[in-house]
Amino acid sequence: MAQDDALIPDLSATFNPNETAPLDVVFAQPSPSTPYTAYASSPNSFLSSCPSLKWGICGTGRICNDFTQSLKILPSSTPVACAAMSSLESAEKFGRKHGIKECYGSYEELSADQNVQIVYVGNVHIFRLEVVEMMLKAGKHCLVEKPFACSHKDAKYLFDLAAEKNLFCSEGMWTRYFPAVERVREILSEGSIGEVVCVNSDFHFPTNDSEKYPDSPLYSKKLAGGASRYAGPYPIAAALCCFPAFPDKISCAGVVDPDLGVDLAGSMSLSFPSPEQNADSDPAEPPTLLKAKGRGVASLNFGFMGESAEETTIVGTKGRVLIHSPAHCPTKVTLSTKMEGRGNSSSVTWDFPLPEITEDIISSGGYYYPNSAGLAYEAAAIARCVDAGKLETPQFTKEETLKVMEILDEFLRQVGLFEFEEEEKEEEVKEEEGKEENKEENKEEVS
Numbered sequence: 001m002a003q004d005d006a007l008i009p010d011l012s013a014t015f016n017p018n019e020t021a022p023l024d025v026v027f028a029q030p031s032p033s034t035p036y037t038a039y040a041s042s043p044n045s046f047l048s049s050c051p052s053l054k055w056g057i058c059g060t061g062r063i064c065n066d067f068t069q070s071l072k073i074l075p076s077s078t079p080v081a082c083a084a085m086s087s088l089e090s091a092e093k094f095g096r097k098h099g100i101k102e103c104y105g106s107y108e109e110l111s112a113d114q115n116v117q118i119v120y121v122g123n124v125h126i127f128r129l130e131v132v133e134m135m136l137k138a139g140k141h142c143l144v145e146k147p148f149a150c151s152h153k154d155a156k157y158l159f160d161l162a163a164e165k166n167l168f169c170s171e172g173m174w175t176r177y178f179p180a181v182e183r184v185r186e187i188l189s190e191g192s193i194g195e196v197v198c199v200n201s202d203f204h205f206p207t208n209d210s211e212k213y214p215d216s217p218l219y220s221k222k223l224a225g226g227a228s229r230y231a232g233p234y235p236i237a238a239a240l241c242c243f244p245a246f247p248d249k250i251s252c253a254g255v256v257d258p259d260l261g262v263d264l265a266g267s268m269s270l271s272f273p274s275p276e277q278n279a280d281s282d283p284a285e286p287p288t289l290l291k292a293k294g295r296g297v298a299s300l301n302f303g304f305m306g307e308s309a310e311e312t313t314i315v316g317t318k319g320r321v322l323i324h325s326p327a328h329c330p331t332k333v334t335l336s337t338k339m340e341g342r343g344n345s346s347s348v349t350w351d352f353p354l355p356e357i358t359e360d361i362i363s364s365g366g367y368y369y370p371n372s373a374g375l376a377y378e379a380a381a382i383a384r385c386v387d388a389g390k391l392e393t394p395q396f397t398k399e400e401t402l403k404v405m406e407i408l409d410e411f412l413r414q415v416g417l418f419e420f421e422e423e424e425k426e427e428e429v430k431e432e433e434g435k436e437e438n439k440e441e442n443k444e445e446v447s
């Protein structure tokens with residue numbers, strides 16, 4: 001896909017190329033002194049210079065195809081092996097398509113390949129715990145598709161294991177690596193829209209287009225499908241990007257398929273407290289409307305039954321930012337600065353072209369999903385982090401993944417679908433019983 005030159009923006013009027021890059025961009029570009037403008041308006045030349053990294057691809061489905069294609073934009077990030085759980089034939093077919101030499105009929109074999117430094121995990125959700133645990137125990141860094149796991153408990157276990165093994169491990173929240181989103185974070189940190197007070201974000205895509213009902217993994221309870229796990233992580237991550245604290249209230253509603261027992265759509269209203277605990281109650285300070293920084297609300301929704309605008313709007317006290325559709329992999333951002341008088345604002349829009357795709361990508365069948373060339377931003381940032389010995393990326397931290405997981409657990413609980421609820425209750429009962437037994441033993445010892 002050749003880029004239309006008209007889309008390449010002239011950013012010089014709004015960016016100062018001599019400014020140092022914002023912190024979050026540092027690991028996405030070759031050096032902190034590289035002007036953000038140049039990186040953003042001509043991505044290929046910067047992406048092509050990232051450190052080398054040897055990837056193993058775990059899964060041979062659609063997103064694994066797209067991720068592997070995007071590695072072709074980064075000459076030094078090479079897929080050296082791939083594995084399919086379904087069959088060796090599937091792995092070999094994938095390998096032939098992408099020129100990958102080592103093809104395995106099981107993930108175990110991939111985990112034993114000494115040439116693989118990092119594994120991209122892109123299969124169905126239910127195997128997350130098993131597969132990521134296996135890869136970490138085999139000493140591989142891991143990039144794991146969203147959702148990172150099927151519960152907060154599993155995610156915490158995997159991150160603890162990664163830390164113990166001193167390995168990079170991250171959720172593939174690729175949205176965060178798009179220059180459009182890096183620009184949004186820059187706008188927020190500059191204070192251009194003041195304090196964020198509200199985030200609206202939606203992501204409904206019509207699964208009828210590509211997924212056979214009821215057979216697709218997207219509708220499968222057994223494989224941990226459902227709209228909240230396939231689409232929900234994006235709007236949740238959009239809200240978390242703007243508020244520092246964990247929500248103090250999460251109100252959810254969902255549409256559950258009565259036959260399949262998975263959610264087909266959901267909405268969430270979140271309120272976020274100020275992390276400055278006592279800001280409101282300091283009697284020495286006169287009260288003001290916006291004194292408690294970080295306080296605000298988010299309205300998020302996602303689903304499989306229709307196609308939404310797929311936009312994210314971030315409302316601040318001095319203006320707002322619109323992340324244009326498709327907001328989970330965006331190339332366009334509008335900043336509207338509030339002017340005097342209600343309804344008055346001035347706006348500026350930036351376009352950030354996607355990386356150009358190569359002949360090699362075209363001849364091997366291109367991409368399945370929208371804007372997948374942007375996966376190269378994520379892959380490049382991760383190559384830089386691994387090279388620098390970092391165990392996570394500043395763009396999307398483990399703490400954020402854990403927050404997403406906790407919110408997803410809560411959504412599933414509120415719509416009556418949290419599979420691990422019984423397991424959790426049993427554990428709580430066991431813990432209580434253990435405490436009681438200890439008390440009894442202590443009493444006996446004392447007497």
Ligand SMILES: NC(=O)C1=CN([C@@H]2O[C@H](COP(=O)(O)OP(=O)(O)OC[C@H]3O[C@@H](n4cnc5c(N)ncnc54)[C@H](OP(=O)(O)O)[C@@H]3O)[C@@H](O)[C@H]2O)C=CC1
Nearest residue numbers: 059060061062063064083084085086122123124145146147
């Ligand atoms: N970042 C992004 O933009 C996107 C991310 N995703 C995420 O990527 C992951 C995979 O999605 P996608 O590629 O669309 O999925 P696919 O349906 O294309 O399948 C992915 C892989 O999962 C395994 N699989 C598929 N069906 C079954 C089944 N019935 N039982 C057991 N295993 C099965 C297969 O693994 P194998 O090849 O090993 O046999 C298959 O290749 C999900 O986590 C999804 O949330 C999805 C779309 C876009």
Ligand SMILES: O=C1OC[C@@H](O)[C@H](O)[C@H]1O
Nearest residue numbers: 146205230231328369370
């Ligand atoms: O992450 C995703 O999951 C589902 C897909 O259809 C969508 O395009 C995507 O990026």
